[in-house]
Amino acid sequence: MQERGEFRVSVTKDYLVFSSAHFITFAGHRCEGLHGHNYRASVIVEGALNKETWFVFDFVELKHVMKRLCDEIDHLVLLPLQSERVGVVENGETVSVSVDGKPRYVFPRKDCALLPIPNTTVEMLAQLLTERLQRELQAAGASNLTAIEMEVEENFGQSAVYRVTLT
Numbered sequence: 134m135q136e137r138g139e140f141r142v143s144v145t146k147d148y149l150v151f152s153s154a155h156f157i158t159f160a161g162h163r164c165e166g167l168h169g170h171n172y173r174a175s176v177i178v179e180g181a182l183n184k185e186t187w188f189v190f191d192f193v194e195l196k197h198v199m200k201r202l203c204d205e206i207d208h209l210v211l212l213p214l215q216s217e218r219v220g221v222v223e224n225g226e227t228v229s230v231s232v233d234g235k236p237r238y239v240f241p242r243k244d245c246a247l248l249p250i251p252n253t254t255v256e257m258l259a260q261l262l263t264e265r266l267q268r269e270l271q272a273a274g275a276s277n278l279t280a281i282e283m284e285v286e287e288n289f290g291q292s293a294v295y296r297v298t299l300t
């Protein structure tokens with residue numbers, strides 16, 4: 134076979150979901166109240182064929198990693214650690230959350246996912262999942278991959294896609 138073109142493999146599964154609570158801040162002083170979504174993730178990886186297996190990446194392993202990444206934040210309150218407006222402070226077994234300096238919520242620590250992002254938008258969640266997946270794939274020795282594209286949907290027809298090119 135001639136080496137022409139590139140391959141994309143995609144994984145979208147009913148179990149690649151995470152049901153999580155969050156709130157986002159908007160421009161100015163607007164801020165949502167706490168609410169939840171059944172988020173759905175899907176991913177595409179691109180790259181050269183592995184000439185031993187004739188696949189780009191093992192589907193089973195890709196699904197397995199994605200499921201684990203989704204499970205890590207499933208059934209938790211997603212909180213941003215890099216927000217300029219949302220303060221997140223751990224106090225032993227609780228997490229205190231303030232917005233614009235005003236106390237807003239206190240959660241059990243075990244029910245929170247403290248995330249290194251500035252706002253819990255689907256854009257930032259897609260980027261975070263991509264970075265985590267990229268680390269996992271590199272650790273798995275997937276040096277043939279050229280791009281990862283991650284979609285996170287928070288409602289039907291409402292999603293963000295993040296794409297990173299790997300060099």
Ligand SMILES: [Zn+2]
Nearest residue numbers: 155168170287
């Ligand atoms: Zn929301």
